[in-house]
Amino acid sequence: MSTTYTLGHEDSEVRRLLLQGRVYYSDTRHALLMAGLKPGMRVLDIGSGPGDVSFLAAELVGPGGQVHGVDAADIVHLARSRAADRGLTNVSFTQSALDELVLDEPVDAVVGRLILMHLPDPVAALRQLAGLVRPGGVVAFCENDIAAVRSYPEIPVFRQVTDAVARSFESLSLDISFGPKLGALFQAAGLGVPRMALGAPLGGADDIDLLRYAAEIWRLVYPRAAQLGLTEGLPDPDEMLPALQREVAAARATIMMPPQITAWAQVR
Numbered sequence: 001m002s003t004t005y006t007l008g009h010e011d012s013e014v015r016r017l018l019l020q021g022r023v024y025y026s027d028t029r030h031a032l033l034m035a036g037l038k039p040g041m042r043v044l045d046i047g048s049g050p051g052d053v054s055f056l057a058a059e060l061v062g063p064g065g066q067v068h069g070v071d072a073a074d075i076v077h078l079a080r081s082r083a084a085d086r087g088l089t090n091v092s093f094t095q096s097a098l099d100e101l102v103l104d105e106p107v108d109a110v111v112g113r114l115i116l117m118h119l120p121d122p123v124a125a126l127r128q129l130a131g132l133v134r135p136g137g138v139v140a141f142c143e144n145d146i147a148a149v150r151s152y153p154e155i156p157v158f159r160q161v162t163d164a165v166a167r168s169f170e171s172l173s174l175d176i177s178f179g180p181k182l183g184a185l186f187q188a189a190g191l192g193v194p195r196m197a198l199g200a201p202l203g204g205a206d207d208i209d210l211l212r213y214a215a216e217i218w219r220l221v222y223p224r225a226a227q228l229g230l231t232e233g234l235p236d237p238d239e240m241l242p243a244l245q246r247e248v249a250a251a252r253a254t255i256m257m258p259p260q261i262t263a264w265a266q267v268r
């Protein structure tokens, strides 16, 4: 099985992915609607993780449509049990690496969130995935721009932790400005100039999911940041949420987590 996913699926990563599902729900929903997901469609969700994008797509395609999530890791078990808890009968999941994926018939849309950035050759992957979509169907991918994270006004602890997260991701060969490159990647894959949308979760001291999400990213990255000598003077993972709540409240600040960029194109 070939996967180059470097963030693992320890409890902290699963917790982060579940929070991510909540924090990016509206932006992802809006983008997938704009991309043309409609009732009755058959949709493939690549790198489905715990299933949030599949669940959202299932809402948009309705009971007459179908969504199939695919992930290389055994996190598909969690996705299946979450689908069962929600009583969703139009969603299924398969554990498979992208390059081993075989379909019986073409789908109406292939979607994915935060998956292309983890692949060694995203252009080849886009080409392969477009080949699974019927002519006139849609390819839509959401990726983020970690380099654009900021707070208004500037909060030193948030800035320093964000910089340490960015450097830790880069040390794992992850591109922290992958989202803005989607336009060029789609064109290199022969999909033409895609349509695009951007959305970013913003909030203040009482947006507990947003602050928790920031703290969970720090928890995930902390061991790597410590190895790189980037944690000195910064809160440890358990102190991060209270520190953020305190500083954001004191400054009456707004923090912006990574903007998510979605690109989509019709398959000719």
Ligand SMILES: C[S@@+](CC[C@H](N)C(=O)[O-])C[C@H]1O[C@@H](n2cnc3c(N)ncnc32)[C@H](O)[C@@H]1O
Binding pocket: 002, 003, 004, 005, 017, 020, 021, 046, 047, 048, 049, 050, 051, 052, 053, 070, 071, 072, 073, 075, 096, 097, 098, 099, 112, 113, 114, 115, 118, 119
């Ligand atoms: C950052 S997570 C995103 C999960 C989900 N799309 C979401 O937005 O919540 C990326 C997922 O892609 C999966 N993945 C990475 N490389 C893959 C590959 N080559 N084939 C299939 N899945 C892969 C990982 O196992 C991981 O669950």
